[in-house]
Amino acid sequence: MNIEDLLRETLSDMAHEEQPPPPGRFLHVNGSRSRRRGLALAAAAAVTVLAVGSTFAVQGLSSRTAAPGVLTGQGSGETRAETRNTVTVNEGLRLSNVLKNLSAATGKPLKDFERAAKDGAALGLPAYAKGRLEGFAYPATYEVSPTSSPEEILAAMVTRFRSVAEDADxxxxxxxxxxxxxxxxxxxxxxxxxxxxxxxxxxxxxxxxxxxxxxxxxxxxxxxxxxxxxxxxxxxxxxxxxxxxxxxxxxxxxxxxxxxxxxxxxxxxxxxxxxxxxxxLWFVTTDPKKGVTKFADSESEYLKLVEEYNKNRRAG
Structure with a gap:
Protein backbone atom coordinates (compact mmCIF):
# COMPACT_ATOMS: atom_id res chain seq x y z
CA MET A 1 0.00 0.00 0.00
CA ASN A 2 1.52 3.32 -1.05
CA ILE A 3 1.25 6.74 0.60
CA GLU A 4 -1.75 7.85 -1.41
CA ASP A 5 -3.64 4.65 -0.48
CA LEU A 6 -2.79 5.12 3.20
CA LEU A 7 -4.01 8.70 3.17
CA ARG A 8 -7.12 7.79 1.22
CA GLU A 9 -7.99 5.07 3.75
CA THR A 10 -7.32 7.38 6.68
CA LEU A 11 -9.40 10.20 5.26
CA SER A 12 -12.22 7.80 4.44
CA ASP A 13 -12.36 6.67 8.07
CA MET A 14 -12.34 10.28 9.25
CA ALA A 15 -15.21 11.16 6.95
CA HIS A 16 -17.48 8.80 8.89
CA GLU A 17 -16.66 10.22 12.30
CA GLU A 18 -19.24 12.46 13.94
CA GLN A 19 -16.67 14.89 15.34
CA PRO A 20 -13.29 15.98 14.00
CA PRO A 21 -10.45 14.05 15.65
CA PRO A 22 -8.42 15.91 18.27
CA PRO A 23 -4.98 17.18 17.17
CA GLY A 24 -3.24 14.66 19.38
CA ARG A 25 -4.58 11.83 17.28
CA PHE A 26 -2.22 12.71 14.49
CA LEU A 27 0.84 12.45 16.67
CA HIS A 28 0.30 9.15 18.48
CA VAL A 29 -0.21 5.62 17.26
CA ASN A 30 -3.39 4.01 18.59
CA GLY A 31 -2.45 0.54 19.79
CA SER A 32 -5.81 -0.91 18.81
CA ARG A 33 -5.27 -0.15 15.13
CA SER A 34 -3.21 -2.17 12.71
CA ARG A 35 0.48 -1.29 12.63
CA ARG A 36 0.28 0.03 9.10
CA ARG A 37 -2.70 2.27 9.84
CA GLY A 38 -1.01 3.59 12.96
CA LEU A 39 2.08 4.50 11.02
CA ALA A 40 0.01 6.28 8.43
CA LEU A 41 -1.63 8.41 11.11
CA ALA A 42 1.60 9.12 12.93
CA ALA A 43 3.55 10.18 9.86
CA ALA A 44 1.35 10.76 6.85
CA ALA A 45 -1.79 12.23 8.38
CA ALA A 46 0.19 14.92 10.17
CA VAL A 47 0.49 16.65 6.82
CA THR A 48 -1.12 16.62 3.44
CA VAL A 49 1.44 14.99 1.16
CA LEU A 50 0.76 14.75 -2.55
CA ALA A 51 3.16 13.22 -5.06
CA VAL A 52 3.99 15.58 -7.91
CA GLY A 53 6.46 13.57 -9.97
CA SER A 54 9.57 13.41 -7.82
CA THR A 55 8.37 16.38 -5.77
CA PHE A 56 6.41 16.13 -2.54
CA ALA A 57 4.10 18.96 -1.52
CA VAL A 58 3.73 19.48 2.21
CA GLN A 59 0.80 21.45 3.59
CA GLY A 60 -0.33 21.91 7.18
CA LEU A 61 -3.75 20.57 8.09
CA SER A 62 -4.79 23.99 9.39
CA SER A 63 -4.37 25.59 5.96
CA ARG A 64 -7.58 26.64 4.21
CA THR A 65 -5.95 27.43 0.89
CA ALA A 66 -6.04 25.43 -2.31
CA ALA A 67 -4.56 21.95 -2.45
CA PRO A 68 -0.79 21.65 -2.95
CA GLY A 69 0.31 22.41 -6.49
CA VAL A 70 -3.02 24.04 -7.45
CA LEU A 71 -3.08 27.63 -8.73
CA THR A 72 -6.15 29.86 -8.53
CA GLY A 73 -5.33 31.70 -11.72
CA GLN A 74 -2.81 32.44 -14.43
CA GLY A 75 -3.67 35.99 -15.55
CA SER A 76 -2.01 39.23 -14.54
CA GLY A 77 -4.83 40.05 -12.13
CA GLU A 78 -4.83 36.63 -10.52
CA THR A 79 -2.63 35.37 -7.76
CA ARG A 80 -1.38 32.08 -6.49
CA ALA A 81 -3.45 30.38 -3.82
CA GLU A 82 -0.37 30.12 -1.68
CA THR A 83 3.33 30.85 -1.87
CA ARG A 84 5.46 27.77 -1.34
CA ASN A 85 9.10 27.22 -0.60
CA THR A 86 10.82 24.51 -2.61
CA VAL A 87 13.44 22.67 -0.61
CA THR A 88 15.77 20.09 -2.12
CA VAL A 89 17.41 17.70 0.32
CA ASN A 90 20.46 16.18 -1.36
CA GLU A 91 21.34 12.52 -1.00
CA GLY A 92 23.83 11.83 1.75
CA LEU A 93 23.31 15.13 3.54
CA ARG A 94 23.77 14.91 7.31
CA LEU A 95 20.74 15.63 9.44
CA SER A 96 22.36 18.70 10.99
CA ASN A 97 22.65 20.24 7.53
CA VAL A 98 19.17 19.10 6.51
CA LEU A 99 17.71 20.98 9.46
CA LYS A 100 19.76 24.11 8.67
CA ASN A 101 18.58 24.04 5.05
CA LEU A 102 14.95 23.61 6.08
CA SER A 103 15.25 26.49 8.53
CA ALA A 104 16.80 28.76 5.90
CA ALA A 105 14.20 27.84 3.28
CA THR A 106 11.16 28.25 5.52
CA GLY A 107 12.31 31.05 7.81
CA LYS A 108 11.39 28.95 10.83
CA PRO A 109 13.88 28.82 13.73
CA LEU A 110 16.52 26.11 13.54
CA LYS A 111 15.87 25.25 17.19
CA ASP A 112 12.27 24.34 16.29
CA PHE A 113 13.48 21.84 13.70
CA GLU A 114 16.06 20.45 16.11
CA ARG A 115 13.39 20.03 18.77
CA ALA A 116 11.01 18.33 16.34
CA ALA A 117 13.75 15.98 15.11
CA LYS A 118 14.11 14.53 18.61
CA ASP A 119 10.52 13.27 18.77
CA GLY A 120 10.81 10.11 16.70
CA ALA A 121 7.41 8.76 17.76
CA ALA A 122 5.58 11.87 16.55
CA LEU A 123 7.46 11.76 13.23
CA GLY A 124 6.40 8.17 12.59
CA LEU A 125 9.89 6.69 12.56
CA PRO A 126 10.00 2.89 12.26
CA ALA A 127 10.90 1.06 15.45
CA TYR A 128 14.26 -0.03 14.05
CA ALA A 129 15.34 3.63 13.77
CA LYS A 130 15.52 3.65 17.58
CA GLY A 131 14.11 7.16 17.75
CA ARG A 132 16.90 8.80 15.71
CA LEU A 133 16.00 10.74 12.57
CA GLU A 134 19.49 10.57 11.04
CA GLY A 135 19.28 8.28 8.03
CA PHE A 136 15.49 8.54 7.71
CA ALA A 137 15.00 12.16 6.55
CA TYR A 138 14.57 11.05 2.97
CA PRO A 139 16.38 13.14 0.32
CA ALA A 140 13.98 14.59 -2.26
CA THR A 141 12.51 17.88 -3.41
CA TYR A 142 9.71 19.16 -1.17
CA GLU A 143 7.29 22.04 -1.73
CA VAL A 144 6.57 23.39 1.72
CA SER A 145 3.53 25.44 2.65
CA PRO A 146 4.03 28.41 5.01
CA THR A 147 1.46 26.79 7.29
CA SER A 148 3.54 23.63 7.70
CA SER A 149 5.22 23.22 11.06
CA PRO A 150 8.72 21.71 11.46
CA GLU A 151 7.07 18.57 12.83
CA GLU A 152 4.87 18.28 9.75
CA ILE A 153 7.76 18.82 7.35
CA LEU A 154 9.97 16.22 9.02
CA ALA A 155 7.05 13.79 9.28
CA ALA A 156 6.55 14.12 5.52
CA MET A 157 10.19 13.21 4.96
CA VAL A 158 9.83 10.13 7.14
CA THR A 159 6.65 9.22 5.26
CA ARG A 160 8.57 9.45 2.01
CA PHE A 161 11.27 7.20 3.46
CA ARG A 162 8.69 4.62 4.48
CA SER A 163 7.33 4.54 0.94
CA VAL A 164 10.82 4.01 -0.51
CA ALA A 165 11.58 1.36 2.13
CA GLU A 166 8.38 -0.50 1.27
CA ASP A 167 9.16 -0.35 -2.45
CA ALA A 168 12.64 -1.73 -1.75
CA ASP A 169 11.23 -4.43 0.57
CA LEU A 281 38.33 -5.34 0.16
CA TRP A 282 39.51 -1.93 -1.08
CA PHE A 283 38.43 0.79 -3.45
CA VAL A 284 40.22 3.95 -4.56
CA THR A 285 38.92 6.89 -6.54
CA THR A 286 41.90 6.88 -8.85
CA ASP A 287 40.74 9.85 -10.90
CA PRO A 288 38.62 12.24 -8.80
CA LYS A 289 38.10 14.65 -11.71
CA LYS A 290 36.52 11.96 -13.87
CA GLY A 291 34.94 10.16 -10.93
CA VAL A 292 36.73 6.89 -11.67
CA THR A 293 36.75 4.39 -8.79
CA LYS A 294 38.58 1.07 -8.98
CA PHE A 295 38.35 -1.96 -6.71
CA ALA A 296 40.95 -4.41 -5.43
CA ASP A 297 40.88 -7.73 -3.60
CA SER A 298 44.57 -7.82 -2.63
CA GLU A 299 46.74 -5.36 -0.79
CA SER A 300 49.32 -5.28 -3.60
CA GLU A 301 46.62 -4.36 -6.11
CA TYR A 302 45.30 -1.74 -3.70
CA LEU A 303 48.74 -0.13 -3.43
CA LYS A 304 48.93 0.09 -7.22
CA LEU A 305 45.59 1.93 -7.23
CA VAL A 306 46.96 4.35 -4.63
CA GLU A 307 49.95 5.00 -6.91
CA GLU A 308 47.57 5.65 -9.80
CA TYR A 309 45.64 8.12 -7.65
CA ASN A 310 48.81 9.96 -6.64
CA LYS A 311 49.93 10.12 -10.27
CA ASN A 312 46.61 11.60 -11.39
CA ARG A 313 46.65 14.07 -8.52
CA ARG A 314 50.14 15.31 -9.43
CA ALA A 315 49.13 15.60 -13.08
CA GLY A 316 46.10 17.68 -12.15
Missing part, protein backbone atom coordinates in the same frame (compact mmCIF):
# COMPACT_ATOMS: atom_id res chain seq x y z
CA UNK A 170 13.71 -3.23 3.18
CA UNK A 171 12.68 -5.40 6.13
CA UNK A 172 12.55 -8.71 4.25
CA UNK A 173 15.55 -7.76 2.13
CA UNK A 174 17.60 -7.18 5.27
CA UNK A 175 16.83 -10.74 6.39
CA UNK A 176 18.02 -12.10 3.06
CA UNK A 177 21.47 -10.52 3.48
CA UNK A 178 21.67 -11.43 7.16
CA UNK A 179 21.35 -7.89 8.48
CA UNK A 180 18.83 -5.89 10.47
CA UNK A 181 16.93 -3.02 8.79
CA UNK A 182 18.97 -0.52 10.82
CA UNK A 183 22.22 -2.14 9.70
CA UNK A 184 21.03 -1.83 6.12
CA UNK A 185 20.41 1.89 6.61
CA UNK A 186 23.80 2.36 8.29
CA UNK A 187 25.45 0.54 5.40
CA UNK A 188 23.45 2.55 2.85
CA UNK A 189 24.57 5.81 4.47
CA UNK A 190 28.22 4.75 4.21
CA UNK A 191 27.72 3.62 0.61
CA UNK A 192 26.21 7.03 -0.16
CA UNK A 193 29.12 8.87 1.47
CA UNK A 194 31.84 6.77 -0.16
CA UNK A 195 30.46 6.51 -3.72
CA UNK A 196 31.14 9.05 -6.42
CA UNK A 197 28.91 7.28 -8.93
CA UNK A 198 25.73 5.35 -8.24
CA UNK A 199 26.98 2.60 -10.57
CA UNK A 200 29.74 1.88 -8.04
CA UNK A 201 27.36 1.58 -5.10
CA UNK A 202 26.75 -2.20 -5.24
CA UNK A 203 30.53 -2.77 -5.29
CA UNK A 204 31.10 -0.38 -2.38
CA UNK A 205 28.40 -2.24 -0.44
CA UNK A 206 30.19 -5.51 -1.16
CA UNK A 207 33.47 -4.07 0.14
CA UNK A 208 31.71 -3.09 3.38
CA UNK A 209 30.23 -6.56 3.84
CA UNK A 210 33.51 -8.28 2.96
CA UNK A 211 35.33 -6.21 5.55
CA UNK A 212 32.71 -6.85 8.19
CA UNK A 213 32.93 -10.58 7.48
CA UNK A 214 36.69 -10.46 8.06
CA UNK A 215 36.32 -8.86 11.51
CA UNK A 216 38.42 -8.82 13.67
CA UNK A 217 41.09 -9.47 11.06
CA UNK A 218 40.42 -6.19 9.28
CA UNK A 219 37.55 -4.05 10.50
CA UNK A 220 35.49 -1.56 8.49
CA UNK A 221 38.02 1.31 8.47
CA UNK A 222 36.02 3.99 6.65
CA UNK A 223 37.14 7.63 6.81
CA UNK A 224 33.56 8.84 6.27
CA UNK A 225 32.44 7.37 9.59
CA UNK A 226 35.40 8.86 11.44
CA UNK A 227 34.70 12.33 10.06
CA UNK A 228 31.02 12.06 10.93
CA UNK A 229 31.83 11.24 14.53
CA UNK A 230 34.03 14.34 14.73
CA UNK A 231 31.53 16.54 12.88
CA UNK A 232 34.13 17.19 10.21
CA UNK A 233 33.90 17.17 6.44
CA UNK A 234 36.39 16.03 3.82
CA UNK A 235 37.61 13.07 1.78
CA UNK A 236 40.17 11.68 4.18
CA UNK A 237 40.64 11.58 7.93
CA UNK A 238 43.90 12.86 9.37
CA UNK A 239 46.23 10.69 11.51
CA UNK A 240 44.93 12.62 14.53
CA UNK A 241 41.33 11.92 13.50
CA UNK A 242 42.06 8.20 13.37
CA UNK A 243 42.94 8.24 17.07
CA UNK A 244 39.52 9.57 18.01
CA UNK A 245 37.61 7.68 20.71
CA UNK A 246 34.32 8.35 18.93
CA UNK A 247 32.01 5.31 18.53
CA UNK A 248 32.08 6.18 14.81
CA UNK A 249 35.83 5.54 14.54
CA UNK A 250 35.71 2.31 12.56
CA UNK A 251 39.51 2.13 12.53
CA UNK A 252 39.57 1.45 16.26
CA UNK A 253 36.12 -0.10 16.77
CA UNK A 254 34.95 -3.24 15.06
CA UNK A 255 31.71 -3.57 13.15
CA UNK A 256 29.35 -0.92 11.89
CA UNK A 257 29.03 2.46 13.63
CA UNK A 258 26.03 2.87 15.96
CA UNK A 259 23.86 4.73 13.43
CA UNK A 260 23.65 6.17 9.91
CA UNK A 261 26.12 8.90 9.01
CA UNK A 262 23.77 10.70 6.62
CA UNK A 263 20.51 10.31 4.76
CA UNK A 264 20.90 7.92 1.83
CA UNK A 265 18.84 7.83 -1.33
CA UNK A 266 17.09 4.91 -3.00
CA UNK A 267 20.14 3.79 -5.01
CA UNK A 268 22.30 3.45 -1.90
CA UNK A 269 19.56 1.56 -0.05
CA UNK A 270 19.13 -0.83 -2.97
CA UNK A 271 22.90 -1.35 -3.12
CA UNK A 272 23.01 -2.25 0.58
CA UNK A 273 20.24 -4.78 -0.03
CA UNK A 274 21.74 -6.11 -3.27
CA UNK A 275 25.54 -5.90 -3.10
CA UNK A 276 27.56 -6.93 -6.13
CA UNK A 277 29.30 -10.29 -6.14
CA UNK A 278 33.03 -10.00 -5.58
CA UNK A 279 35.93 -10.41 -3.16
CA UNK A 280 37.00 -6.76 -3.08
Missing amino acids: LVEGAKRVGRTPLEIMITASIVQAESGDKRDMPKVARVIYNRLNRTPEMGLRMDSTVLYGLNKFGLAASPEDLQSRSPYNTYLRLGLPPGPIGNPGADAIKAALNPAAGRW
